Structures are given as structure tokens and as C-alpha cells.
Amino acid sequence: MTADKPELDAPLEAEAGVHYGYRASLIGGARRFDLMEQGLSWQIGARSGIWPYGSIASVRLSFRPVSMQSRRFRADLRTLDGQRLTILSTSWQTVTLMAPQDEAYRAFMVALHQRLKAAGSQAELTGGLSALGYNGALVVLALLAVAMTALLARAVAVGEWPGVLFILGFAALFGWQIGGFIRRNKPRRYSFDALPADLLP
Template sequence: MTAAAAEPGAEPVRYAYKASLIGSAHQFELTDAGLSWTIAGRSGVWDYADISAVKLSYRPVSMQQQRFRADIDNAKGGRIAILSTTWQTATLIAPQGHLYRDFIIELHRRMQAARSKAVLTAGLGLKTYTAALTLLACLAIAMTGLLLRALATSEWTGALFLVGFAALFAWQVGGFITRNRPRRYSFDHLPNALLPAVVRKQAQ
């Protein structure tokens, strides 16, 4: 799927994903009339100017670390969620990175063309983010205490284990916290950290 120009009669830009193994796919289209969606037997079309908020975030899960999410609200109180991954089997959640990225970028472009006044936010909510930072600080203090005790008692194996665990924890959780820092963004500057990376094809 590639982003189509928002001109009358242009080919709609489509995106679909399965949120679970059970049920049909969530389907979306960017049309001349607006954002068209079909979810669990319900459907609708939201005018781009009526979209009141877009929130982008990074939401990894155990089976798929590269998972992103867009929460979209309209002025009448409706909300839809778009994920960058889709369920294929009971043990496989497949990424749809470039399709998701193209769709989200094109959605923002069409909203801007419609002079949307939507609130554009990125990352976690401020309270959730603050709670996460507090928890991380408590864990860091506890692990530092254990490491110092292991060194003081010459428990080298335990110390190495703590260092390795801390490095792995910082690599996984640190990326989540860094990407999901609460902030505002504009139509001209989408947060690249909250969109799947662009995969460049190597020249043959």
C-alpha cells in the first residue's frame, strides 16, 4: 500500500489488521469523504476536520517488540485504535510496519489539508509516565543495593548476574520509556520514534 494523493477521485488508502485470532479484521480507508472504518460489524466515516485528537505510542508485547499504536478520537466522542501488527496464528503476531507508517502519515496529511484542529499527542499519559518513572527509580535503588551487597561479600557470580539483568532491563524498558515520553507534535513533524522504521531495500 502506498499513500495516495488526497485529490477528488483518488484511490483510497487502505489498512487492515486483526486484533485477535477471533473475529474479523479491523479495516480502514482514507477516502475523499474522510476516515472510513469497519470494526466488529460496525462502520462509519469520520470527516478529517471532525477528528479531535490523535495519540501515537509504542506498545511492545512479548511476541512482537516492534508494535505501535494510534488512538484516534472524533468530536462526537468516538474512538478507534490502529495497531501496526496483526495476528496470523496462535503464536505469531506479524508486523505491518511500512503499511502502518504510510497510512498514519497519509492520515495526518489529509487532516492537515482539511484544516483539522485536532490535538496531536505522543507517548503515555503524564500520570502513567510519572508512575512508570517512579517504579523504575525504586527498582534501580533496590538493584544497586543488591549489587553493592554482592560486591561487599565477594559474590562475583551474583554481581555479574545483577549487572547482566540490569543491562537487559535497561535495553528493553529504557526504549519503552524513552519513546513514550509525553509530548505534543505537529502535522509537519510526526514523532519518528513512534512510527515503524523505514526499511530501505538494498540495490541489487
């Protein structure tokens, strides 16, 4: 049994802990996920299937903001045979609007973990970026910090005070935005009973 395909012109809503749907893009098909007795039912456009809870090998929660939505969360699921699904906390509504679905996404994620636990799942539960990706981001940030410090020192040396203020303002804004991304996405493991609060809306 699979979930019915949602109408593309209808709002995508979630009944707490049972159904969840979103649009990954305006031109792509709607995506719907249902927690059923047999397992996780999914439908992406014309494709559909059911993953028994015992076949889900890993769940990774992360914080993935984009320019259109500064509070976007993501779940990446993988089965034992390598199939993958991505579930996002936002949905495209119009060309200029990516709407958050915080409550529906959170309820679905909590319910999914409860179903996995009840099924005796041995899934690997991880939060944040992979260790390699996280360390790479730290290296890039360190290089940017060195470059910004050099620019600031030069601006101070030549008395370019408007430039100093601009660099300080840019650094503060950049640090606030990127700092939150790095803090939330620190690699970690978690349990079915203790989902990472900073990786859920």
C-alpha cells in the same frame, strides 16, 4: 459508503496512504481503515462507520511493544463526541506469530495526517504516554533501580560473584529494553508536518 469487510483468511495489506487493516487478536474480527473523501472509514468486525476528518479531535502516537512483538506502534484516535479507535502496526497471523506491518502502517499514518491537514483539522496531536502515565513509569523505574542497587551491593558484600554478574546482566538487558520505551514515549506535541520519527516504524 463503507469499506467492504475483508476476508478473515486473506492477508491484510495496505495500499500506501489509502487502506490499512490488521487483526488485533486471532479470535476477533479483522479491522480495516480507509481514507476516503468523506472521512476516515472504519470496519471492526460487524461494526462500521465514517468519521469526517473535522470530527477527529485528537491523535496520539505511541510505542507499545509486547512480548510477541518488540517493535509495535499504536495510534489512538478520538472524535469530538468521545468515540475512540486504536490502530496497531502489527497483525496476528498464527497462534505464535504477530507480524509487523511497518511500511503499511507508516504510509497510512502519514496519509491520515495529510488528510487531516487538508481538511483544516484542529485535532490535538500528541506523542508518547500521557504525562500521568509517563511520570508513573519513571517512579516505578526509580524504585526498581533502588532495589537492584541494594541487591547488587549485598551480593558484592558477601562475595556472590555469580549473583553479581547475573544482576549486572539483568540490569543491562532491562535498561536497554525499558530505556527505549521510556525514551520513545516521552510526552510531547507535534504538528501535521513533523510527525515524531521515533513513534513510527
